[in-house]
Amino acid sequence: MAFLKTLFQRLVELFERHAGLMAVFGFVSGVASYWLVERRESYAQMIALLMLSSWVWLVLENWLRAGILRRFGFDLPPALLRYATQMVQQESLFFVLPFFLVVTSWDHGQAVFTVLLLLCALISVIDPLYYKHLAPRRSLFIIFHTLSLFAVLLVALPLILHLTTRQSLALALLMALLFSLPSLGKLLRSDVWWRRPLLILMLVALAGGLWQGRRWVPPATLRLVEISLSQQIDPEERTAGARLDRIDAVSLHRDGLYALTAVAAPRGLQEQIHHIWLHRGVEVDRITLDIAGGRKEGYRAWTHKRNFPADSVGRWQVQVVTDSGQLIGLTRFTVGEGPARLPVPPPPEEAPADEAPTEEAPADEMQPTVPESVEPLPAPVPGEVQPTDKNDN
Template sequence: MISPVSLMQKTVALLQRRPGLLAVLAFVSGVASYILVERKESLAQFIAVFLLLSWLWLLLDNWLRDRIEQRFGVALSPNVVRFALQMVHQESLFFALPFFLAVTSWHHGQAVFTGLIVLCALVSVVDPLYFKKLAPQRTLFVVFHAFALFVVLLIVLPVLLQLTSSQSLAAALATAVILSLPALGAILPNGHWWRIPLLLLLLSALSAGLWQLRSWVPPAALRLNAITLSHDIDYEQRKPGRSISRLDETTLHRQGLFSFTAVKAPRGLHEQIFHVWLHNGKEVDRIKLDITGGRASGYRAWTRKQNFPANAVGKWQVQVVTESEQLIGLIRFSVTAAVAEPAAAAEPEPQADL
């Protein structure tokens, strides 16, 4: 009978000879994870726990290898551990990728963040890049590791712990920055009293800088299923009226507009979002909405705006954002000048019959 260790080593050897196979398996696994989250969130929680445990194992790598050798008398090869690390990176990035591809606004800075995930996923499957360029660079490798964990936590925390997008972003960012400490420590000289204060200062500056870019991070757990602008709402059916993308200023002031949205969120998640109205790029109003997750078609809700600027002509947007300013989606419309009503025809002067 083949021992588990021998089977694992043979599996590793096979995958090392066929690196493309691992890339395919990781991508298929990521898509399967995405489908499972969509259809049965209890399975998504299992996937989330598995990924978190795998990261915990990586953090305790040396200690666990020593315990295994002492307990079972088996010394795990560094190649096995190195390969396992690559496999976890691939699984994490390809697990996260479908979520971010589904919610990214490509005309926004979010495209840069999702593009970075795609780049890291490609690096993780190209052995010459991963092992010869990335792995030897200790500082860069730690940052890569922290980034992969960051994107996974953005998905895991709302599903597993029902944290809001803003809470998940803050927790994931704090975890990633703390994991980056070895990278920051490596660039500072040892033996100086100011090393720890400077390290804390760098840590604070890094956290503040990344938080300023938080709007570029797509809220992976939320998805905008529908957004419509209309003059009326069917309250019984919870459906908007005719969609509007262009109207004149008089109609806008007289009837106002409803902004209808359907936002999908994980079951059990309670989230606060905002409808932000912008006129020619400038914010003029922000209306709060509370949504609840679990509905397949998304949580349907709407806000109404009737108070518009006197001069409302121009380009408008309604952005749907989280508390941490992460963009969920948007809709645009334009307002034209009021149409002048035609003057009434002059009545002829009465004439006396002669």
């Protein structure tokens, strides 16, 4: 026991003397973990399990400390536990940050969540901020701790269990709140009868609020590799034709519009996504697609929308969202009034007076041929969405 006590004491002195090195280690190990996951998908589950196991240790910290004290009569130094907690948070935040930075739509509310994670990562490596301004404020530290765990779970659960984004989001939210329950309990007095009902009410309120704000949480393990709008699709090459960001209303109603997306996802993931068509900020149609993970270039799928409202002029958006409503990416296009008008030819020059005028053809010879029987095309059903033409991987 004396040897262990001396070892722990030296570790504490080492951390105190080289606090900056610990911050560098947390940053490097976190980014290296992300790089390994991206380069070798076979490492993904192992790294995700290591991240989660470190958090399990933090959650069980109080019980482990009490058990070691009761069994061996040795109390772990509080300073060592503080440094271990900080290092786990650093590694976790710098591991998940690249996932969120890559998938965040910066002109969307998702930017708030990702910037908040970025601030947490910076605070975790700046000791004066972490120990003097964050750690002493118990309520702020609990929020910081829970947010870090929530972000790790959003990344780790799809990699380990191949859950969909909806399942991962719900389970990560539930686990983060349950693991924060011991810390929340310390904020309330233990000698009052209403302590436990208030804790349950706080958890329900937090879960409901966070679930309502799920649209602001980027889907960390789904990345939009490509999105394009076109009026042609090459099914063999799985590529779109000429990309459009502006189209006239006549062509739009005549030929419709293809929306092609390539979404990268973890290997083995089966996910349902939606192409949402919005006109002037109002949802017009929602077309559902099933995708599968495992391709670095992304799972390529497209939809063909043929029916548009009569008044389709203006700004449009095509949003790619998960089944839980989280935005993966979007593109915009504009519908104009009509096709560009051809230039008006100049009037023909008048013939000189001494020349005889050209004789015109008889009127009956200039009449166009009209088919005897032409059946009009059926009018499109308002709001009808044509089914997906093709989904390929």
